[in-house]
Amino acid sequence: MNKYNENNYKTMCEEYSRMTVAMPPDSERIVRDSEALFTFAAWGDPQIFHGSSSRTQKFAFACADIANMEGKLDAIAILGDIAEMGAECEYKMCADLLNGISDKFTDLLCVTGNHDIRIRDYKSQRNKFRDFVLSVKGGVFDNDNGGYYFSRDYDCCRFILMGSDSNSFEGTNIGRAQRKWLDDEIGKAEKEGKIAFVLNHQTLKHSNGLPVTWGGNGKWRGSIGIQSDKIKDIFEKHKNVIFITGHLHYGFSVYSYEDCGCFKLLSLPTVGVVNHGSMNKDSQGYIISVYPDKITIRARLHMEGKWLNPKAQGAYIEIKR
Ligand SMILES: [Fe+2]
Numbered sequence: 001m002n003k004y005n006e007n008n009y010k011t012m013c014e015e016y017s018r019m020t021v022a023m024p025p026d027s028e029r030i031v032r033d034s035e036a037l038f039t040f041a042a043w044g045d046p047q048i049f050h051g052s053s054s055r056t057q058k059f060a061f062a063c064a065d066i067a068n069m070e071g072k073l074d075a076i077a078i079l080g081d082i083a084e085m086g087a088e089c090e091y092k093m094c095a096d097l098l099n100g101i102s103d104k105f106t107d108l109l110c111v112t113g114n115h116d117i118r119i120r121d122y123k124s125q126r127n128k129f130r131d132f133v134l135s136v137k138g139g140v141f142d143n144d145n146g147g148y149y150f151s152r153d154y155d156c157c158r159f160i161l162m163g164s165d166s167n168s169f170e171g172t173n174i175g176r177a178q179r180k181w182l183d184d185e186i187g188k189a190e191k192e193g194k195i196a197f198v199l200n201h202q203t204l205k206h207s208n209g210l211p212v213t214w215g216g217n218g219k220w221r222g223s224i225g226i227q228s229d230k231i232k233d234i235f236e237k238h239k240n241v242i243f244i245t246g247h248l249h250y251g252f253s254v255y256s257y258e259d260c261g262c263f264k265l266l267s268l269p270t271v272g273v274v275n276h277g278s279m280n281k282d283s284q285g286y287i288i289s290v291y292p293d294k295i296t297i298r299a300r301l302h303m304e305g306k307w308l309n310p311k312a313q314g315a316y317i318e319i320k321r
Pocket of ligand 1: 247248
């Protein structure tokens, strides 16, 4: 770590030591259901920033909620924008917090977001991101193709992690090779009767409330970008895709989940920044469980250590298998 990052990291640690991160109440703690075949937490955009300690605090609350749970998660999935500036000190802070709860999850599955890879040299940012993932106990990285995409197979599901092939300020560049790989990976899972949880930082065009959920701006802004239709064409060839994304910083709402027939879209709020929309509480995330006959998706208010009122929009989603 260079001097600049070292100094910032020191400051971040000092700020963290002065923070109040109260342990959530036990009354509504997360309980791992032993009937579930697989259970994971899905978080969007921690965006840890050396210039704003409140991001660290919000993320720490989410970690505290997991620390307080009964049982253990099979995985935590983080949908990109781990670090606001893609800086080493920010990744280190995030890794510290995740390592503090590493006894509460088996695997850490992370995809890159635009903040992680933009502005700087792609290859060095990609390597920095890989090093961050591998610095966390349980961090999964399985890629030798020079990009950032790989899959992780489990008994009942396959996680397919997408990542931009080059720098992009706001979108994701998904090249021909990655698109072919995506199609093949989804197909393999489908043949084996498994759900394909496809993880990417941005959702499809005109989906999950876009453009409303991106401030009402642009024809593609807030989405993957120019390859969006090609990705959608791939999803439409199969019947098993649940596409999970972040980026929008939009709280639980009617836009969180979209049933597109043969594939489903789940857009996550942010766990570290400010959530837009009417449900704008801090530190929101989903807890997802796979059962033999269904998938349940429950909205969690991590800062309060509570489930969102089940009558609220986006609070509880059930998908039949
Ligand atoms: Fe983003």
